[in-house]
Amino acid sequence: MCLKKKSNSFPKSARLLHSKQFKEVISFGKRWNSKLFVLVTYFSKQPECRLGLIVSRKVGNAVERNRVKRNIRECFRTERERLPSGLDCVVIARSESGTIDNAQQREQLLRLFARHQRSDDVDTG
Numbered sequence: 001m002c003l004k005k006k007s008n009s010f011p012k013s014a015r016l017l018h019s020k021q022f023k024e025v026i027s028f029g030k031r032w033n034s035k036l037f038v039l040v041t042y043f044s045k046q047p048e049c050r051l052g053l054i055v056s057r058k059v060g061n062a063v064e065r066n067r068v069k070r071n072i073r074e075c076f077r078t079e080r081e082r083l084p085s086g087l088d089c090v091v092i093a094r095s096e097s098g099t100i101d102n103a104q105q106r107e108q109l110l111r112l113f114a115r116h117q118r119s120d121d122v123d124t125g
Contacts, residue, residue, distance in 0.1 A: 010077050016052030016088060025052065025090045030119070032112050036100060037072075038092040039112040049083045051076045052090040060098030068093050071102055075109040082117065 016022055029042030044050070053072055055065045072091050083089075091112075097105060 010073055013048055014050055014080070016050050016090065021050075021088065022052050022054075022090060025088045029088070029090070030116075032115050032119075034108045034112055036094055036097040036105060036108045037112060038094070039109075039116060040090040040092070041116055042088050043084075043086050044088045046086055046088070049076075049080050049085065049087045049089070052088070053093070054090060055093040055097075056095075058095040059093050064098035065093075067102070068097050068105065071105045072109060075106050075113075079110070079113050083113070 016025065024044075025040055025042040029040040032039045032041075051073065053069050055068050055072075057065070059065050059068055072093070076089065076091075091109070100108075
């Protein structure tokens, strides 16, 4: 499982920061789709789970985009300890995600993470 810090923060080590990292995940990773988001996952050699966000202007104005990003980060932060070590995740927000309330966004994200975990169990089992 992912390394857990003493605080519930979202440290820099838990983020995908460079375009090379994003390209690797998107090129070689597995995809899961929902109405609001696309989750792409790929196993790297890092000791920690990491998250990258792609939220374009099609989602809405800056306020809406930032709200969507906060919700994605919060959902990942709470689910991180259940994910396997070395998992890199990229979440791509679809344009509809800006118009949906926080609870529905979280529900969609939790479903995507659960689908990933179920398929991971099947792959390794």
